[in-house]
Amino acid sequence: MFKAVIEVLSEQVKHWNLIYRMSRFEVKGNYQNHYLGTLWQFLNPIIQIMIYWIVFGIGIRGGSPIEGVPYIIWLLMGLIPWFFISPSMIQGSNSIHQKVSLVSKMNFPVSLLPTIKIVSNSVQFIILMTILMFLLIINGVPVTLQWIQLIYYFICIIAFIFSFSLFSSTISTLVRDYQTFLSSTMRMLLYLSPILWDPEKSNAPEVLTNILKLNPVYYLISGIRDTFLGKGWFFEEPIYMLYFWVFTLILLYFGSKLHVRFRENFMDYL
Amino acid sequence: MDYKVEVKNVYKLYTTQARQSHKLLNFFLNRKKSNNENEKLFAAINDISFKAMEGETIGILGLNGSGKSTLSNLLGQVIQPSKGKITLNGTPSLIAISVGLNNNLSGLENVKLKCMMHGLSPKQIEMVKPDIIEFAELGEYIEQPVKNYSSGMRSRLGFAISVHTDPDILIIDEALSVGDTTFTNKCLEKINEFKEKNKTIFFVSHSASQMKAFCDRIVWMHYGQMKAFGPADEVVKEYNDYIKDIKALTSKEKAKLKNESFKKQYLDASKFTNYNEKKSNVGEKLINLLVLIPLFVLSALVIIGY
Numbered sequence: 366m367f368k369a370v371i372e373v374l375s376e377q378v379k380h381w382n383l384i385y386r387m388s389r390f391e392v393k394g395n396y397q398n399h400y401l402g403t404l405w406q407f408l409n410p411i412i413q414i415m416i417y418w419i420v421f422g423i424g425i426r427g428g429s430p431i432e433g434v435p436y437i438i439w440l441l442m443g444l445i446p447w448f449f450i451s452p453s454m455i456q457g458s459n460s461i462h463q464k465v466s467l468v469s470k471m472n473f474p475v476s477l478l479p480t481i482k483i484v485s486n487s488v489q490f491i492i493l494m495t496i497l498m499f500l501l502i503i504n505g506v507p508v509t510l511q512w513i514q515l516i517y518y519f520i521c522i523i524a525f526i527f528s529f530s531l532f533s534s535t536i537s538t539l540v541r542d543y544q545t546f547l548s549s550t551m552r553m554l555l556y557l558s559p560i561l562w563d564p565e566k567s568n569a570p571e572v573l574t575n576i577l578k579l580n581p582v583y584y585l586i587s588g589i590r591d592t593f594l595g596k597g598w599f600f601e602e603p604i605y606m607l608y609f610w611v612f613t614l615i616l617l618y619f620g621s622k623l624h625v626r627f628r629e630n631f632m633d634y635l
Numbered sequence: 636m637d638y639k640v641e642v643k644n645v646y647k648l649y650t651t652q653a654r655q656s657h658k659l660l661n662f663f664l665n666r667k668k669s670n671n672e673n674e675k676l677f678a679a680i681n682d683i684s685f686k687a688m689e690g691e692t693i694g695i696l697g698l699n700g701s702g703k704s705t706l707s708n709l710l711g712q713v714i715q716p717s718k719g720k721i722t723l724n725g726t727p728s729l730i731a732i733s734v735g736l737n738n739n740l741s742g743l744e745n746v747k748l749k750c751m752m753h754g755l756s757p758k759q760i761e762m763v764k765p766d767i768i769e770f771a772e773l774g775e776y777i778e779q780p781v782k783n784y785s786s787g788m789r790s791r792l793g794f795a796i797s798v799h800t801d802p803d804i805l806i807i808d809e810a811l812s813v814g815d816t817t818f819t820n821k822c823l824e825k826i827n828e829f830k831e832k833n834k835t836i837f838f839v840s841h842s843a844s845q846m847k848a849f850c851d852r853i854v855w856m857h858y859g860q861m862k863a864f865g866p867a868d869e870v871v872k873e874y875n876d877y878i879k880d881i882k883a884l885t886s887k888e889k890a891k892l893k894n895e896s897f898k899k900q901y902l903d904a905s906k907f908t909n910y911n912e913k914k915s916n917v918g919e920k921l922i923n924l925l926v927l928i929p930l931f932v933l934s935a936l937v938i939i940g941y
Binding site for chain 1: 649708713714715726737739740744747748751752753754757780922923926927929930933934936937938939940941
């Protein structure tokens with residue numbers, strides 16, 4: 366039953382060194398022809414943060430603080446994970462279609478392609494998270510023991526993005542419409558996750574908030590923000606936690622099966 | 636003598652674009668049969684069998700669109716046969732004009748990347764790097780991004796990398812036709828070196844003269860089928876005779892012949908039901924459904940507000 370899952374996961378473990386080395390090339394290749402080079406990894410998010418802050422923080426909220434912290438800080442706690450989750454989901458799903466012609470001529474496990482995207486994106490995420498922690502401390506947010514669970518949420522993010530990209534990279538290679546559909550869905554998801562606003566503190570009916578919670582990105586973003594604000598431990602909401610993991614594992618289960626089933630024929634679908 | 640490559644009753648069938656999404660649907664619904672039994676499949680490779688021995692050079696000859704490249708892709712394990720089996724006793728390496736080079740990276744970085752993907756350790760890469768650079772004869776262009784390369788330079792780099800990853804079975808798909816004579820000669824020398832090391836080489840081309848000089852035996856591909864397989868001299872002679880005959884035809888007759896041969900490449904799908912699909916069983920279907928139940932239960936609980 367879990368043969369495919371074990372196969373895909375063991376490929377990742379076995380070729381860990383290769384993933385790491387390829388990711389470094391990936392980061393390098395992305396910004397090869399830019400004058401500012403890898404600096405764009407940080408300029409890009411900064412520009413977006415400024416826009417969201419001006420529109421939602423100053424424009425709509427009039428600069429008032431939220432949950433005891435300035436809006437910009439509150440925004441960053443959601444937006445920085447989003448800058449990792451969203452591009453990784455989109456690029457990870459596209460990775461096989463994009464790269465399979467490069468690797469098919471050699472003995473290279475295709476299942477590494479989404480992982481390489483994720484690992485190369487995670488560098489930016491870790492650096493931005495460190496900067497965020499500094500900003501929080503400067504702004505007087507207390508550092509609590511709960512910050513340790515950031516590690517737990519990091520594992521959650523990786524597990525979810527990996528399962529998701531494995532699943533969608535196969536579909537995206539077989540049916541190209543899927544990738545277009547995905548990128549427009551992701552744009553929508555930005556507003557349906559607690560990144561720019563907090564559904565739980567809004568006037569929306571509770572059922573609607575609960576339906577929004579079915580989106581696994583909701584779990585990740587709200588979890589990270591609650592950790593920073595010291596609002597509780599991750600195991601204090603067992604049903605929601607269980608839901609997230611079941612969702613992720615099911616993605617992994619079907620993703621691996623699909624991948625193993627179709628990987629030999631990927632080239633036929635290009 | 637031991638054979639290195641065995642191709643046994645291999646077919647490569649292609650379906651229409653619309654059916655690809657069906658395949659995905661079939662996977663989710665665990666359906667076995669294709670929707671339309673009378674559907675036609677295009678056979679790019681139609682029932683081909685041959686064996687290649689160790690140290691042998693096999694030529695693959697044929698007109699445009701006869702299935703040469705498909706066959707070489709099959710041999711290089713880039714694509715999988717729809718039916719039949721290819722047994723390779725060793726690792727293949729395919730050299731084609733469109734080698735997978737990353738256009739944004741420089742030649743040198745591509746060398747590193749490709750070697751890495753071939754599974755070479757950083758130490759081994761450092762060892763072969765000078766050889767590759769020397770062989771490709773790119774000079775200082777090796778530091779330039781590949782997108783600025785000419786097609787000849789690209790194929791030189793591709794050839795240099797593939798040759799230095801030490802494959803057991805080498806498949807050369809018209810990669811030499813873009814290089815100039817000096818480079819081609821150099822490649823041919825290298826190929827001879829491989830021959831001496833008892834490696835199996837497949838050589839795809841439509842240049843009969845180059846083939847005659849190089850190959851021990853030749854596979855003549857004709858509209859997906861193997862028209863002849865035998866010693867190089869004989870097949871090349873037959874091929875040249877055939878070309879002469881074709882040339883003598885009027886353009887109308889040529890078109891008619893082409894059309895007829897083309898039609899023969901379409902096969903009934905009913906002969907190949909599930910030609911590519913593994914059998915699914917009821918148990919698996921049930922498991923797939925069972926797996927989803929906890930998700931539904933939990934999402935209901937989340938919506939209620941637990």
